[in-house]
Amino acid sequence: MTRVAILDYGLGNLRSVKKGVEKAGATVFITDDVEEMATADGVVLPGVGAFSEGMEKLNEMKKALLGYAESSPVLGICLGMQMLLDVGEEYGIHEGLGLVPGRVRQFPEKPGYKIPHMGWNNLKIVNDDPLFEGIPDNSYVYFVHSFYAETAKEYTLTSTDYICTFSSAIRNKNAWGTQFHPEKSGETGLKILENFIGML
């Protein structure tokens, strides 16, 4: 059975991610040990919270994670996705993992728009990818975030409109990321997790 490691760097509701990935058909273990992580078929980088705090906690695992991603798939969720990028702008400028070219920006204020972007919004497929196999255009997924990914179209799998049009799922080589929470997005989210596991 496919084994997935959820990287525990001290933030986030790991239980829901674990259950989601299990439901999607993998054996899951939660770990903060990079050697143990290396034995997995794929890694999920979860996360809620602030970019700076996340990266601070992730920094000691950074080298191992970059090495792992050279040959094996990594899926970042929400903050986990944002940390795949080069730079974050939350509470100052912070270096990310640099697995996907781009930066994390704060939503500008716009009348009539609440921040955080919280709730169900839809996905527009930008580039076909196995992660979205069987997911129709305009499917609804659940978002909670105040910062968004700014990356080139070639790295954008889906886009979503809120205040601006932003990249709601991204990919470069072995690194995938979703700004939304597949583990909180019902059947659509479980299908995306299944697709990820299917690639391992």
Next chain:
Amino acid sequence: MVLTKRIIPCLDIKDGRVVKGTNFLGLRDAGDPVELASRYNAQGADEVVFLDITASKEERGALIDVIRRAADELFLPLTVGGGINSIGDMQDLLRAGADKVSINTGGVKNPELITKGAEKFGNQCIVVAIDLRRNDEMKDGVTVIEMPDGSLCWYEVVIYGGSKPTGIDAVKWAKEAESRGAGEILLTSMETDGVKEGFDIPVTSKISTEVRIPVIASGGVGKLEHFYDGFVYGRADACLAASVFHFGEMTVADVKEYLAKRGVPVRI
């Protein structure tokens, strides 16, 4: 493509069981919160709120067990409230699988709880629930709200399930909660709660335009159009209801179908 308006059923829980009657759904076990929540999930609920109405220390274990089971079976956002007075209370619920915790009386008595919770768990985890009541005795410094009949009043925060007035201006309190790091505000008006004549539109609209974070309207739904009014006139980002769903007067799917027909964006 827009962010959709959310419909949120709320389940009142005591000793790990749903309090209000739920036989209408034909559930095998009418009182099991997880079973009822999964029915709401199937109807298209966008989130589910569990409100522990006993919230005594001794019975906390039953609630934790409910949250664990719900988080294991349901893949949608879960909010838990009732008797949260410490960071430890929040941590227990979040670890059990809650995505957000709703702080009410505990936050009024100790506002630092909001600040510390947001710092530790992130703003998106912290819902500040505000119970409020209309007050016609004007005084200096309050936020004046004009009612549909032209009369002026202000809204006061009430705590302990609506039983104790605090003298705190609800609009100011909502703004303070936002500045302390709340990710969302859940408003329940004692004027409309249980009356089934619709949400308290004037105060919901006022607070929703005064804060930048999402606002959930609660208290007073009796008819489908009340949801429409909550979103359109109350400017709510989400509407919460309990009894109309519990007693089968309408399903979440009915509400969404109705709203979609009237042009309110909902996830169907």
